Amino acid sequence: MSLRAAVRSLAYRWGAxxxxxxxxxxxxxxxxxxxxxxxxxxxxxxxxxxxYTVTPELLLEIxxxxxxxxxxxxxxDVISSLNxxxxxxxxxxxxxxxxxxxxxxxxxxxxxxxxxxxLFVAADAVSEPEYWWQEVLLWALRTxxxxxxxxxxxxxxxxxxxxxxxxRPDILALLIRYGDxxxxxxxxVLVPLETVLRSRCNKRHMLSTAELAALQxxxxxxxxxxxxxLPFTIMTDPAGDLMRAMQWLRKLQGTPVLxxxxxxxxxxxxxxxxxxxxxxxxxxxxxxxxxPGGWLQSDLIGRVSMIPANxxxxxGRFAPDRLASQLYLRDVASxxxxxx
Numbered sequence: 001m002s003l004r005a006a007v008r009s010l011a012y013r014w015g016a017x018x019x020x021x022x023x024x025x026x027x028x029x030x031x032x033x034x035x036x037x038x039x040x041x042x043x044x045x046x047x048x049x050x051x052y053t054v055t056p057e058l059l060l061e062i063x064x065x066x067x068x069x070x071x072x073x074x075x076x077d078v079i080s081s082l083n084x085x086x087x088x089x090x091x092x093x094x095x096x097x098x099x100x101x102x103x104x105x106x107x108x109x110x111x112x113x114x115x116x117x118x119l120f121v122a123a124d125a126v127s128e129p130e131y132w133w134q135e136v137l138l139w140a141l142r143t144x145x146x147x148x149x150x151x152x153x154x155x156x157x158x159x160x161x162x163x164x165x166x167x168r169p170d171i172l173a174l175l176i177r178y179g180d181x182x183x184x185x186x187x188x189v190l191v192p193l194e195t196v197l198r199s200r201c202n203k204r205h206m207l208s209t210a211e212l213a214a215l216q217x218x219x220x221x222x223x224x225x226x227x228x229x230l231p232f233t234i235m236t237d238p239a240g241d242l243m244r245a246m247q248w249l250r251k252l253q254g255t256p257v258l259x260x261x262x263x264x265x266x267x268x269x270x271x272x273x274x275x276x277x278x279x280x281x282x283x284x285x286x287x288x289x290x291x292p293g294g295w296l297q298s299d300l301i302g303r304v305s306m307i308p309a310n311x312x313x314x315x316g317r318f319a320p321d322r323l324a325s326q327l328y329l330r331d332v333a334s335x336x337x338x339x340x
Contacts, residue, residue, distance in 0.1 A: 012321035021328040026090040029289040033303040037107040046201040059111045061318040074116030075221045087294020118221040120259040122229035123248040222254035231264035239272040287333040297335040
C-alpha cells in the first residue's frame with residue numbers, strides 16, 4: 001500500500017473524511033454518473049468497456065454508501081430547487097446514467113430499487129435495430145479488431161480522394177467522420193465488424209422505446225443525451241441535434257433535462273440548450289454543486305464519474321475509503337456551474 005493510500009485509509013477509518021464531508025458539503029449537491037452495469041463474466045463475454053462498466057454488486061455497494069452518507073434525491077427535486085419551489089435537503093446526492101444501455105433495465109433497476117435515478121438517453125442509439133454503430137466502432141478499436149487508421153480510411157466518402165490518416169488518433173473526430181456518412185454507407189462499412197460482434201454477443205445493446213416506458217413506470221426519469229450522441233462542440237449543427245433530441249423526449253413524455261454527450265459543451269451549445277427550455281443541464285465536470293440553503297445556484301450541474309478502478313482495491317473489491325475520497329475531496333463549482 002502506498003503512503004497516500006495508507007493516509008486515505010486512516011482518514012476514513014478515523015472519521016476525518018466523514019467529518020469533513022458533513023461540515024463542508026451540507027449545502028452541496030453531489031451527482032454521480034454511471035453508464036453500463038454487467039456481471040463480470042457477462043462484461044468479458046460482451047467485451048464491454050471496463051472503464052465505464054460496473055458490476056451489479058458494486059453498484060449496490062455504492063448505492064448503500066450513498067444512502068448512508070447522503071440524502072438521495074430525484075431529478076424533480078433538482079428542478080424544484082432551481083425553480084425556487086422547494087429546497088434540497090442537506091448533503092443531497094443524485095444518481096444518473098448516460099446513453100441508454102439495455103443492461104440498465106436488466107441489472108441497474110434491481111440494484112437501485114427504492115432509489116430514484118435519471119437515465120439520459122441518446123435518441124438515435126435506442127432507435128438502432130440491435131447494435132449501436134458507435135459501440136461497434138469503439139468496440140473494434142478497443143479489442144483490436146481494426147486500427148484507427150483502417151477505420152479512418154474506410155470512412156472516406158465515395159468519390160472523394162482519401163486525405164490519409166490524421167496525425168494523431170482522435171476518437172471524437174472518428175465518430176464525427178462516421179456520423180457524417182449516410183446511414184446505408186456507414187452500415188456497409190461496419191457490417192463486417194458487426195458480424196464479428198454478433199458472433200460474440202447476441203444481445204441487443206440499447207433499450208427499446210417500450211423498455212424505456214417500463215423504466216418510467218418503475219420510477220426512473222428519462223432525460224436527453226442528445227440525438228446522435230456525437231460531441232456538440234465539433235458537429236456541424238448542434239442546435240439541430242438538440243432540437244431533434246428534445247422533440248423525441250417530449251414524445252416519450254420524459255423530463256426536460258440534458259447531459260452533454262462526451263461531456264463536451266461551450267457557450268454556443270449551452271445557449272442552445274437553454275433556448276430549448278432544458279430545466280437542468282448536466283456536464284461531466286467532476287465538481288460538487290453549491291446549493292446554499294438548499295437552493296441550486298446554477299442550472300449547469302457537474303457530475304462525478306463512477307469508474308470501477310477508482311472505487312475498488314487492487315483485488316477489485318469495493319473500497320469505501322476510495323469512494324469517499326472520490327466524492328468528498330472534489331472541488332466545488334462556482335455559481336456559474338463551472339469549477340471554481
